[in-house]
């Protein structure tokens with residue numbers, strides 16, 4: 001039998017409180033300042049998406065198109081409610097995002113991941129992302145992170161792939 005799936009739609013400004021609450025249950029991503037969620041829903045709503053079931057948001061993706069290079073999309077955050085994982089929801093959120101940014105002329109997509117977040121790294125690799133290797137690297141087990149990417153000692157894995165819908 002086919003699995004029940006939520007409905008996907010663009011984010012709305014008033015979603016920000018609900019996605020903040022969802023993020024709290026989305027360990028291990030770091031919690032943002034509240035204003036960041038509001039900023040994304042208010043000013044970047046064209047490239048942010050949610051999955052909704054029975055009126056409740058169960059997943060979100062916050063993405064942008066770079067203002068310094070309009071051919072680049074960037075995913076700031078993706079989160080699926082733990083009860084809804086491994087059902088293809090994260091993949092579908094990316095499909096929505098990719099389709100939107102490809103229409104706008106984007107060629108590549110980037111994101112950064114904490115090296116300890118192995119689930120996210122595996123998920124993104126399944127979606128075709130690869131590590132950026134063109135900077136000073138730190139090898140942490142099987143993971144290659146960019147040294148001091150987010151400040152001293154804050155090494156981050158930078159992932160990229162070609163944008164395609």
Ligand SMILES: CC(C)(COP(=O)(O)OP(=O)(O)OC[C@H]1O[C@@H](n2cnc3c(N)ncnc32)[C@H](O)[C@@H]1OP(=O)(O)O)[C@@H](O)C(=O)NCCC(=O)NCCS
Pocket residue numbers: 026027028029077078079080081084085086087088089090091092112113114117119120122123124126127
């Ligand atoms: C990462 C996350 C968004 C994945 O969402 P999801 O809806 O469970 O992922 P999907 O079901 O769409 O999976 C897509 C692919 O990734 C793979 N995948 C998903 N979770 C995985 C895991 N824990 N380990 C290995 N592979 C995994 C799936 O097998 C699937 O591959 P396939 O379609 O080729 O079989 C979700 O686990 C999450 O919200 N994690 C916490 C928040 C977080 O870390 N976000 C990333 C911040 S950078």
